[in-house]
Amino acid sequence: MDNLTRQLAEYAERVTFEDLPPNIVTGAKQRALDAMGCALGGRDCEGARIARRLTAGGAPASYPGRVLGTKQRATAESAAFANTVMIRYLDFNDSHHASHPSDMLGAILGLAEAAGVDGKQLIAAIVVAYETTLRIVQATELREKGWDQGYAMGIGTAAGIGNLLGLPMEKIAHAIAITAVANVPLRATRAGLLSHWKGAATAYAGRNATFATLLAAEGMTSPDKPFEGRHGLFEQITGPFQIKPYADRGGEYLLPHSFLKYWPVEANTQAAVWAALELRSSVKAGDIEGIEIGTYWSAWHETASEPEKWEPKTRETADHSMPYIFARAFLDGTMTVRSFDEEAIADPRINPLLKKITARKDDEIEAIYRAAHPNTYLMRMAVRLKGGGRKNIEIIHPKGMCQNPMNDEEIGRKFNGLAEPVLGAKKAAAAAEAWLGIDKATSVSPAMTLLEVEG
Numbered sequence: 001m002d003n004l005t006r007q008l009a010e011y012a013e014r015v016t017f018e019d020l021p022p023n024i025v026t027g028a029k030q031r032a033l034d035a036m037g038c039a040l041g042g043r044d045c046e047g048a049r050i051a052r053r054l055t056a057g058g059a060p061a062s063y064p065g066r067v068l069g070t071k072q073r074a075t076a077e078s079a080a081f082a083n084t085v086m087i088r089y090l091d092f093n094d095s096h097h098a099s100h101p102s103d104m105l106g107a108i109l110g111l112a113e114a115a116g117v118d119g120k121q122l123i124a125a126i127v128v129a130y131e132t133t134l135r136i137v138q139a140t141e142l143r144e145k146g147w148d149q150g151y152a153m154g155i156g157t158a159a160g161i162g163n164l165l166g167l168p169m170e171k172i173a174h175a176i177a178i179t180a181v182a183n184v185p186l187r188a189t190r191a192g193l194l195s196h197w198k199g200a201a202t203a204y205a206g207r208n209a210t211f212a213t214l215l216a217a218e219g220m221t222s223p224d225k226p227f228e229g230r231h232g233l234f235e236q237i238t239g240p241f242q243i244k245p246y247a248d249r250g251g252e253y254l255l256p257h258s259f260l261k262y263w264p265v266e267a268n269t270q271a272a273v274w275a276a277l278e279l280r281s282s283v284k285a286g287d288i289e290g291i292e293i294g295t296y297w298s299a300w301h302e303t304a305s306e307p308e309k310w311e312p313k314t315r316e317t318a319d320h321s322m323p324y325i326f327a328r329a330f331l332d333g334t335m336t337v338r339s340f341d342e343e344a345i346a347d348p349r350i351n352p353l354l355k356k357i358t359a360r361k362d363d364e365i366e367a368i369y370r371a372a373h374p375n376t377y378l379m380r381m382a383v384r385l386k387g388g389g390r391k392n393i394e395i396i397h398p399k400g401m402c403q404n405p406m407n408d409e410e411i412g413r414k415f416n417g418l419a420e421p422v423l424g425a426k427k428a429a430a431a432a433e434a435w436l437g438i439d440k441a442t443s444v445s446p447a448m449t450l451l452e453v454e455g
Contacts, residue, residue, distance in 0.1 A: 002228035009173035012128050012159035017120035028126045033435045035087045035102035039068045041418035042089030047196045051082035065110040069453045077211040080107035084203035091319045095267035096258040098143030103202040104129045104157045107210045112444045119441035129160030134254035135243035148185035150205030157209035175213035177222035183208050194316035257374045262400035263335045268299035269325045271379035271395040276329035289384040294362030296369035304359035315340040327353040422453045
């Protein structure tokens, strides 16, 4: 077993609820509630319908998985896939540089009932998943190398499920190693014309990690040096790296570095919505001659570096298009999950405004973004007005970022906005109360039942 595998597996084995400080427990509950709101909001997307069709009638005798929002049981890996597609579809769940950590909850929540755990054990498993994934994301910069976020999240999911099931360190290590060597996803998922797969890639990673962990639980062994050995991750892709120490070994908790989204758009474009709203308050569309957006590299590269982002044809492309998001928010004065419907994308007012927008990587902003940890989310806009006037806008730490987090009222309002249309106001309120108090529950089943959508 190589050193990194041992570090990850030992942490996953040893963490208990009693080890966790109150702010981390609260943060885990907030992220779980947020993810379930997103799942309820995305439950009728085409990807989720496809996933539920494939899960029907597939519940095994051991470890049946719960499909969120339904009474349906399936294989654990199929439930993990369906749940994560729902969580991910709206691009409204939490984010961290080059990852959406709550994508891992589709697998963990899907197995929680079958594992027979209480709320405390569920919280511990969620924290293990977050702390593991975010360390790998920060240490490897896989996104910048052209690899997708599912790699780190698959490993975090295996670690979290290992903790959830109470597996010994050796079996968790096998689960992590199987996941690490068998799943290396390409970043092509998020390039060009984006498809359903943009919202399903991490679901696939979670599905595979779930299966790998159950295989390991039953005795499947793995390559002994998936990271540091011959043809391992270090040699093939990343070069040697070290993860930050875990909190119980002198490091800090990284879970608070993930943030809940205020708007249902790609993480780096949250600032674009606020900039559009500020500009809208004093300028009319007809007065605009041109708009230049300056931002850090990853925001530009992800949302403004391809021609498809200036002429989006799909929801998946539009919610990852900085110019579309800015234009839509400017025209409507808000941003909702309906802002990416076919009718909104085809709005004839959009294209004339898109043609006035340019975007670039700003070296000064890139340096500021890189220097701060957690990263500083900064965007600057220079607006040229007809007649020669100019207006400059700077947005830093927009609402929701870890430096400017959403409060309990805002988190609750977001959950209700997503849950009430499918659960009704009374049931949505009961579900929110149950999940925010899940650490006091002796079983997770009642809280899961409150998420069931009638019919």
